[in-house]
Amino acid sequence: MKSSAELFTECWHTDGPRVLAYARRHIGDDLAHDVVADTFLVAWRRWDTVPEPRIGWLIATARGVMRNRQRTINRHRALADRIARLDQAASHDVSESAVGRQEALARLGALSEQHREAVLLTSWDGLNAVEASAALGIRPAAFRRRLSRARAVLADSPGPDAAQPHDPPATRSTQELS
Amino acid sequence: MTTDTRFVDDLRPEVRPFDPEWSAETLTAILAEPAAEPRIVRPRRLVLITLPIAAALALAAVIAPSLLGDDRGGQGASAAATEVLTKAAGALESQIPAKGQYLNVKHVDRFWVDGKEQPNRGSFEDWVPGDRSMPMIEQTTEDGRITDTTPQPLDEYDRPYYTEYPTDPRELLDALDRAAVEPPQDSDTGDRAKNIWDQAFRELQGAAVPVEFKAAILRALTKVPGVTAVPTTNSVGDLRGTALIFKKEPLAFVFDQDSGVFLGMSIGIDNPNAPSISNQTTLALVTTIVESAPTPDYELEE
Numbered sequence: 001m002k003s004s005a006e007l008f009t010e011c012w013h014t015d016g017p018r019v020l021a022y023a024r025r026h027i028g029d030d031l032a033h034d035v036v037a038d039t040f041l042v043a044w045r046r047w048d049t050v051p052e053p054r055i056g057w058l059i060a061t062a063r064g065v066m067r068n069r070q071r072t073i074n075r076h077r078a079l080a081d082r083i084a085r086l087d088q089a090a091s092h093d094v095s096e097s098a099v100g101r102q103e104a105l106a107r108l109g110a111l112s113e114q115h116r117e118a119v120l121l122t123s124w125d126g127l128n129a130v131e132a133s134a135a136l137g138i139r140p141a142a143f144r145r146r147l148s149r150a151r152a153v154l155a156d157s158p159g160p161d162a163a164q165p166h167d168p169p170a171t172r173s174t175q176e177l178s
Numbered sequence: 179m180t181t182d183t184r185f186v187d188d189l190r191p192e193v194r195p196f197d198p199e200w201s202a203e204t205l206t207a208i209l210a211e212p213a214a215e216p217r218i219v220r221p222r223r224l225v226l227i228t229l230p231i232a233a234a235l236a237l238a239a240v241i242a243p244s245l246l247g248d249d250r251g252g253q254g255a256s257a258a259a260t261e262v263l264t265k266a267a268g269a270l271e272s273q274i275p276a277k278g279q280y281l282n283v284k285h286v287d288r289f290w291v292d293g294k295e296q297p298n299r300g301s302f303e304d305w306v307p308g309d310r311s312m313p314m315i316e317q318t319t320e321d322g323r324i325t326d327t328t329p330q331p332l333d334e335y336d337r338p339y340y341t342e343y344p345t346d347p348r349e350l351l352d353a354l355d356r357a358a359v360e361p362p363q364d365s366d367t368g369d370r371a372k373n374i375w376d377q378a379f380r381e382l383q384g385a386a387v388p389v390e391f392k393a394a395i396l397r398a399l400t401k402v403p404g405v406t407a408v409p410t411t412n413s414v415g416d417l418r419g420t421a422l423i424f425k426k427e428p429l430a431f432v433f434d435q436d437s438g439v440f441l442g443m444s445i446g447i448d449n450p451n452a453p454s455i456s457n458q459t460t461l462a463l464v465t466t467i468v469e470s471a472p473t474p475d476y477e478l479e480e
Binding site: 005013016017018024036037041044086108112114119149152156 | 183185186187188189190191193194195196200201204205207208209211316318325326328330331475476
């Protein structure tokens with residue numbers, strides 16, 4: 001039987017990078033590693049009660065850690081700021097042209113906070129509905145409804161002209177409190 | 179316009195492995211920390227589940243006071259704070275929308291770093307229907323332009339204890355504490371009273387949270403030792419009135435001195451006992467009863 005430290009170490013290597021990717025999207029590169037460390041410190045302190053599958057719990061805890069760090073409550077970041085962070089998070093080799101990529105990010109960034117989070121928790125973070133609902137603190141059925149609506153809004157969203165992706169980045173970087 | 183949303187998957191960020199050096203150092207540091215003792219709340223909750231209801235309630239009544247320190251003698255919030263909380267609960271209950279009406283809540287937040295206010299280009303506004311079977315409408319504004327008007331089903335915000343909360347204030351505080359830690363919301367400070375204070379704010383600032391429940395929270399907070407009332411500071415921000423503070427917590431609740439109306443909250447501004455922090459925030463909540471709400475961008479799916 002594996003010890004708690006061994007199980008924790010496995011979790012660190014398996015889920016840690018996913019938590020890092022999530023944190024980078026929300027809080028940027030500079031602080032993302034700190035968020036991961038703080039999140040896993042909480043996990044270690046509560047290891048006997050961290051539920052399986054752990055990724056939903058870890059993402060929820062990372063949200064809390066970011067909230068504690070920033071101690072601010074603006075739920076809706078400026079659009080350009082959203083896009084900049086999405087762009088930073090997704091910055092790897094992609095086949096799209098720069099314009100197409102920016103257009104796609106703009107459409108994604110123009111979603112409401114709730115809708116964007118629902119889409120990205122599943123499409124980018126790979127969480128299923130149960131894990132994502134645990135991360136958000138809502139019921140799975142409610143999450144599925146939210147995701148369905150988010151995809152509908154996304155499918156109908158206009159292109160980059162309406163989304164103004166070239167606004168100067170806002171200086172504010174904040175998180176939803178609850 | 180396209181109906182294909184697969185582009186989101188196409189932009190999926192690569193999950194990169196940790197930097198080995200950082201990973202090894204950080205993991206070692208975490209594992210060097212002692213794993214905390216199991217939290218008191220969990221075994222007690224198991225007991226509560228397995229015992230008959232009457233026995234569980236009796237047990238909770240014994241345990242709950244220890245949650246907030248030794249207040250068995252009836253000690254709670256200061257007299258001034260109790261007066262503010264009681265008046266605020268009454269003020270809240272006077273703002274319950276009837277069927278056909280809406281509770282309109284505008285959220286205005288401001289943010290300072292090292293005393294310098296930061297630009298805030300966005301705000302949002304909620305319309306909560308008196309008929310809770312209807313969706314709430316949430317409207318986001320950025321740079322003075324409405325970006326989206328979305329329907330939000332109220333049942334997504336509902337928690338079981340909104341309608342079946344304990345009438346005993348201490349049991350209600352206990353329920354707030356459990357709500358704060360399950361699912362995990364914040365890093366574990368091990369301070370249950372702080373959990374309650376933070377969770378109380380989350381509930382109070384939530385437009386969709388039933389007014390009756392918020393009023394019950396305010397009344398329950400009168401039982402919390404360490405809650406005191408101070409005038410709001412004039413250093414930054416525009417929330418003026420009476421601030422309720424708790425020990426050294428930077429989060430303060432602000433109420434209108436005369437009417438008792440809950441005006442919002444501040445962080446790092448109004449509690450002279452709190453450690454100084456560079457990031458300061460105020461959230462103002464402007465609440466009114468209105469007869470109509472904006473038309474949402476789309477209808478909810480059944």
